[in-house]
Amino acid sequence: MKRVLALALLVLALAGATRAAEQPPVSDAAILEEGFPQTLGAFGFFSNLELQSPAHGVIPYRLNIPLWSDGAEKLRFLYLPAGVQAHGAGEGLLDLPVGAALIKTFAFEVAGQRRLIETRVLLHRASGWTALPYRWNEQQTEARLALAGARIDLATPTGAAFSYAIPNKNQCKECHALGGMVTPIGPKARNLAASWLKGLHGAGKLDAVPTVSHRIPLWEARGAAPIAQAARGYLDVNCAHCHNPAGSASNSGLDLRWQQDDPARYGVMKRPVAAGRGAGTFEFDVLPGDPAHSILTYRLASTEGGIAMPELGRAKVDPAGLDIVTRWIASMPH
Amino acid sequence: MRQASRMRILQTITAMALAIAAAAPVHARTIEVVAGPDAGSRLQEALIAAQKGDVIAIGAGRFALADGLSLDADGVTVRGAGMYETVLDFSGQKGAGEGLLVTSDDVTLRDFAVEDAHGDGIKSKGADRIVYYRLRVTWSGGPKETNGAYGLYPVESTGVLIDGAVVRGASDAGIYVGQSRDITVRHSLVTGNVAGIEIENSRNALVTGNFVTRNTGGVLVFDLPSLPVMGGGNTLIEKNLIVANDTPNFAPKGNIVASVPTGTGVMIMANDGVLIEGNTLEDNPTGQVLVVSYPRAYQDARYNPSPRNVVIGPNSFLGGGNRPELPGGAALAAAFGGALPPVIWDGIGPAAGTLAVEAGLPGVSLNLGALGAGAETAKPGPLSVPATGRRVDRAAVGAPATLETRLVR
Numbered sequence: 001m002k003r004v005l006a007l008a009l010l011v012l013a014l015a016g017a018t019r020a021a022e023q024p025p026v027s028d029a030a031i032l033e034e035g036f037p038q039t040l041g042a043f044g045f046f047s048n049l050e051l052q053s054p055a056h057g058v059i060p061y062r063l064n065i066p067l068w069s070d071g072a073e074k075l076r077f078l079y080l081p082a083g084v085q086a087h088g089a090g091e092g093l094l095d096l097p098v099g100a101a102l103i104k105t106f107a108f109e110v111a112g113q114r115r116l117i118e119t120r121v122l123l124h125r126a127s128g129w130t131a132l133p134y135r136w137n138e139q140q141t142e143a144r145l146a147l148a149g150a151r152i153d154l155a156t157p158t159g160a161a162f163s164y165a166i167p168n169k170n171q172c173k174e175c176h177a178l179g180g181m182v183t184p185i186g187p188k189a190r191n192l193a194a195s196w197l198k199g200l201h202g203a204g205k206l207d208a209v210p211t212v213s214h215r216i217p218l219w220e221a222r223g224a225a226p227i228a229q230a231a232r233g234y235l236d237v238n239c240a241h242c243h244n245p246a247g248s249a250s251n252s253g254l255d256l257r258w259q260q261d262d263p264a265r266y267g268v269m270k271r272p273v274a275a276g277r278g279a280g281t282f283e284f285d286v287l288p289g290d291p292a293h294s295i296l297t298y299r300l301a302s303t304e305g306g307i308a309m310p311e312l313g314r315a316k317v318d319p320a321g322l323d324i325v326t327r328w329i330a331s332m333p334h
Numbered sequence: 335m336r337q338a339s340r341m342r343i344l345q346t347i348t349a350m351a352l353a354i355a356a357a358a359p360v361h362a363r364t365i366e367v368v369a370g371p372d373a374g375s376r377l378q379e380a381l382i383a384a385q386k387g388d389v390i391a392i393g394a395g396r397f398a399l400a401d402g403l404s405l406d407a408d409g410v411t412v413r414g415a416g417m418y419e420t421v422l423d424f425s426g427q428k429g430a431g432e433g434l435l436v437t438s439d440d441v442t443l444r445d446f447a448v449e450d451a452h453g454d455g456i457k458s459k460g461a462d463r464i465v466y467y468r469l470r471v472t473w474s475g476g477p478k479e480t481n482g483a484y485g486l487y488p489v490e491s492t493g494v495l496i497d498g499a500v501v502r503g504a505s506d507a508g509i510y511v512g513q514s515r516d517i518t519v520r521h522s523l524v525t526g527n528v529a530g531i532e533i534e535n536s537r538n539a540l541v542t543g544n545f546v547t548r549n550t551g552g553v554l555v556f557d558l559p560s561l562p563v564m565g566g567g568n569t570l571i572e573k574n575l576i577v578a579n580d581t582p583n584f585a586p587k588g589n590i591v592a593s594v595p596t597g598t599g600v601m602i603m604a605n606d607g608v609l610i611e612g613n614t615l616e617d618n619p620t621g622q623v624l625v626v627s628y629p630r631a632y633q634d635a636r637y638n639p640s641p642r643n644v645v646i647g648p649n650s651f652l653g654g655g656n657r658p659e660l661p662g663g664a665a666l667a668a669a670f671g672g673a674l675p676p677v678i679w680d681g682i683g684p685a686a687g688t689l690a691v692e693a694g695l696p697g698v699s700l701n702l703g704a705l706g707a708g709a710e711t712a713k714p715g716p717l718s719v720p721a722t723g724r725r726v727d728r729a730a731v732g733a734p735a736t737l738e739t740r741l742v743r
Contacts (some may be wrong), residue, residue, distance in 0.1 A: 148378040151400060153426070165429050169382050170437075177437070180460060244484035245562060248437075251459065251489045251513050251562045264560065264633055272588050273628070274484020276453065276506050279588030295588065305452030306482055311431035333372060 023047050024147050026055050028081050031101050031123045040119050040134040040143035045103050046080060050140050052105055057082060063191045065237045067200035067218045069106060070164055070317040071156060072117065077103040078187065080205050088197070091190045091259075093183070100124045102184055108154055108164075117152060118166045119143050122176070122184055129182040131172035162315045171312050179246040190258060191216045191237065216258060231328030232258055234321050235266070235296075238310060249317070267296055267301060268332070277286060282294060287332030291326040311333070337635070344564055362387035362729035378403055384410045392446055394419040398513060401468055402430025402453075407741065408438045411740070414446025417470035418500050419488030423452040425474075432457040433471075436464065442740045444468055454484040455480040455504070463493035465740045469680025472711075473503030474585035477584045479503040479525050485527065490515050490563065497521050497741065505584060506530035506591055511539060513563035518545060527596065528585040529554045530576075535561050539569040540732035550583040551591070551598035552576040552618065557605045558590065559628065567606035567643075570731045576600060577616045593629075595620040604628045604637075609726040613648030615676065618676075619657035622676040625689055639705055640683050645723045646691045646742040651676040661709040669714065674698055 015132035026044045031038045036041060054060055058079045066074060068160045079094070079101040080086060087095035102122040107114050116136040123130045134143035135150050146232075149168035153160050167174075176182045189197065200206040216233040217225035225233075236258035242256035243256040251308035252273055255265045264270055267285030272295060280298045291297045300322045308314065365380045365388060367373065377397060381391050386409035394415040399422055405412065411433075414420025424433045433451035436443070436458035447470035448455045455471035458464050471485035481631035485501035488494045489512040508527035511517050517539040524530040530549035533539045536557045546552040553576060557566035578600045585592040594601060597620035601607050604627065615622040623646060628639035631740040642691055655674030658667055677697030678714060679689055693695055697717030700709065 005446075045624050054705050081526075148375040149401065150365065151373075156378070163428050165401065168378050168401075168404065170378075170406045170435075171430070172400075172436070173406055174435070180437075183530040243712065247460065250562055270560065271590070273558065274483065274487075274489070274506070274512060275589075277479060277586045278453075278483075285587045304428050305429060305432065306454075310454070312429065315429070 023056055024058055026079055026101075026248070028099060031079075031081075032099060034112075034125065034130055036145055036147065038145050040121070042201045043101070043103075043121065045101070045121075047079065049142065050116075059205070061187065061196055063186055063190065064193065064216045066231045067186070067189060068213055068314070068321055069313050070154075070316045071318075072106040072163065072164075072199070073114070075105040075107065075273055079103065085204065086200070088189065088201075088206055088208045090210055091189045091212050094189065094192075094210075095205070096124055096184065096186050096187075098124050098126055102187065104186075109157065110154075111240065115155070116140055116143070118146070118150075119238050120167075120172065122182070128174070129184065131176055131182050132169060133172060135166055135168050149305060156316060160316075164315060165313070167312055174242045174312060175247050175310075177248050180242075185241045190214065191233075194232065216256075227324070227328050227331050231290065231324045232256075232266070234324050238318075238321060242310070267294075278309070280307070286329055286332070287334075288331060289333035291329040296330050297322065297326050297329060346648070349583050349696050353536045356686070362389070364389045364391050366391050368393040369397055373397045374399045374401065374403075381405045381407075381410075383413070387411070389413055390682065392420050392422075396423050396517065398423050398426055399433070399446045400426055401437060402426050402427065402432055402435070402451075404430075404435040405441060406437045407716040409440040410438070410443040410447070413442075413444050416445050417447045417468050417526065422446060422448050424452060425447065427452045430484070435459070436461045439463055441465070442467065444740075445708060447472070447519075448472075450474055451482045453481060453482045454487045455501070457487040457489070458491060458494075459488075460490045461488065461616045462491050463734065463737060464488060464491060464495070465574045466494075466496040466499060467741055468498040470500040471504075471508075472501070475503070477505075477528075479505055479584050479586055481603055482511040482587075483507075486510070486523075487512075488517075490611045492516055493734050493737060494518070495737040495740075496710075498686070499523070504528065505586065507554070510534065511536050513561060516733055518542070519559070524549060526581060528581075530579065532556065532591070533566070533569055534537045534558060535563050535566045537566060537568050538731045541569070541571045542573050544574045545577075546574055546581060546689050547577045548581050549579045550581050550585070551601055552579040553600045554594065554598075554603070555601070555605055555608050556590065556603045557628070557638075558641070559632040561633035564634075564636055565606070566604070566609065568726050568730060569605070569608045570598060570726050571608065571610045572612040574613045575616075576613055576618065576622075579618050589728070590616070596655060597654075597659055598624055599654065600624070601626070602641050604639050605641055606638070606646070606727045607724070608641070609645045611649055613644075614650040615652070615654065616650075616655040619654060620659045620663070620676040621674050622651055624678045626680040627708055631707055632707065636641040638664065641688055643724045643726075644688065645725055646677055646689070646695065648692055649676075651695075666712075666714055670698065675717070677719060679719070681712075685719040688719070691717065691722045693721040700714045 081099040089095040105119040110148040135146040136143045150166040222230035239256040389411045395450040433456035437463045442465040442468035472483040483506035494517040504527040507529035508524035512534045530546040532554040599622040601617035601624040675696035681699035681701040700712040
């Protein structure tokens with residue numbers, strides 16, 4: 001259903017060309033010029049901010065498996081300036097040219113209503129990608145730059161209170177750093193619907209549809225996917241932005257990318273290096289057949305600083321994610 | 335020799351002069367952050383706003399921080415009013431894996447304290463030419479498994495100078511330098527940690543003039559498999575006071591330091607080229623110096639699990655070895671007249687090229703048959719190894735001389 005909706009939105013967004021004259025355009029200057037616009041509105045990404053209706057040239061998308069962020073609902077958008085094409089560069093990240101932007105809004109349900117909490121933008125400038133967080137106001141009319149991040153008291157659908165963290169600008173980079181440079185994480189061809197990529201190509205915004213040999217399965221259809229694919233997809237999306245050879249956790253030697261096929265590298269019988277008490281009383285990241293004695297599951301199941309993984313962007317345990325990783329480790333021959 | 339050292343001094347002075355000239359920034363600012371309401375976000379904002387050459391001056395007082403701090407701008411100095419005056423208090427920390435994270439080059443951190451961080455105290459990753467000066471990282475409750483892992487934690491960096499630090503209570507290593515090169519750790523007090531100072535998978539480290547006491551193990555030099563950076567070695571441990579490291583091991587079980595016997599003075603595992611001399615080692619009850627191979631199974635064709643070119647020169651040894659926490663340790667000590675001699679080697683592989691010990695210094699070889707052999711298979715006997723071996727390249731050890739200019743008082 002969500003997928004259909006996303007496609008419909010895509011079609012609408014692309015068809016928006018005819019209505020372009022009626023709307024103020026996205027501010028390419030706000031994207032391209034060095035400096036930090038103080039409000040989300042300054043970019044003009046939305047024709048209606050509060051409703052999150054994308055402006056012309058702003059294209060909604062979804063990921064097959066999304067990053068879990070304390071159960072936040074996420075609205076994702078890609079902006080490409082007029083006349084600019086993305087380049088389909090293999091199974092990984094779409095190659096988005098200078099001038100492109102990625103926009104992600106985080107929302108929670110509060111008292112039965114959708115409440116926008118923050119919107120994070122990634123701007124492709126001549127100097128590289130810049131990541132900025134914006135915090136929504138109480139009136140839900142505008143989001144303001146929150147360079148130093150923020151903490152907000154929220155509750156889960158079951159009513160459990162928790163402290164939600166908007167990352168500061170540097171923390172954005174902690175997850176988005178690849179070889180020390182800020183880099184997008186989400187829009188990888190293997191984690192995008194083939195139909196969406198085709199639509200983008202058909203609209204002239206993508207030069208070629210990338211061929212993907214093994215696509216990350218749809219999260220809501222994970223029950224129908226082989227358990228290893230569902231679990232490895234989850235680990236790729238939730239962990240591999242740091243746990244890869246050029247990421248923030250490169251020194252751990254743990255590589256949780258989807259395309260890593262050496263079990264020792266993705267944790268099987270791998271000993272921790274600098275995990276500290278994150279290792280608990282356990283000796284291996286993944287002990288086949290024994291999730292109760294695997295560090296991976298121990299850290300996913302914790303909310304305590306110094307133990308919990310991911311270190312950023314999570315105050316609660318993701319029960320579905322923990323479940324899939326637990327069942328994957330349990331299913332391993334030993 | 336005198337000519338050479340004069341030459342080096344000259345080079346150092348020239349380098350300092352150049353560094354001072356180069357470091358003089360055009361628009362350097364000092365950003366003051368004083369204690370008070372919202373100090374945490376004001377401090378983080380200052381760290382984000384900082385640009386090359388800026389000094390962030392943190393005032394005296396206690397700063398209660400709910401989140402980890404991070405710095406990602408090159409050439410910035412973060413300066414407090416003193417390691418007992420400016421205290422960053424992380425006891426109420428809700429997120430992040432460390433108190434302060436630095437990911438940029440040419441950063442100087444000095445004169446402040448980090449208390450009760452939930453994870454590591456101060457971590458710098460891929461941060462070249464970093465100076466840690468007169469910092470204090472402590473956990474208030476004493477040695478506890480729930481304390482953070484590392485106090486000072488530079489990793490994947492070239493050029494690390496740590497001077498005048500105080501670290502207490504880390505559940506892994508007080509000062510841990512990993513996967514790095516050109517390192518100096520000196521004039522620091524490390525106590526009540528599992529490992530006092532640990533140099534891991536790193537080259538060209540100088541560990542000198544430190545007071546290392548009441549840890550589980552004093553100074554560890556390890557090389558481990560399956561890491562992005564390996565081939566540790568060329569490390570000099572000299573003129574340290576390594577005394578009564580006897581705190582029961584409180585590391586979480588999965589960590590490599592959990593295997594360090596309580597009461598270890600210096601422990602060398604794998605590595606190529608370590609020189610230990612001019613130290614005072616006193617009353618380390620398991621043993622003053624342990625030299626061992628990596629004991630666990632590994633799958634890494636690049637890795638050499640054996641120690642090579644470890645040289646133990648003149649040191650001052652007093653007591654120690656009287657309560658060895660090794661399997662059969664009591665019987666072993668008794669067999670040596672009540673205490674093990676200063677040097678303990680696992681005895682794996684040929685002595686030549688592995689270990690050299692100055693003439694007249696007694697030791698014991700456990701004569702373990704092969705890699706991974708259990709200690710119960712030991713056939714202990716007197717140590718018989720060469721008196722001289724290949725010594726580390728002194729000219730190559732230590733942080734770059736240019737970093738010294740940042741220690742101006």
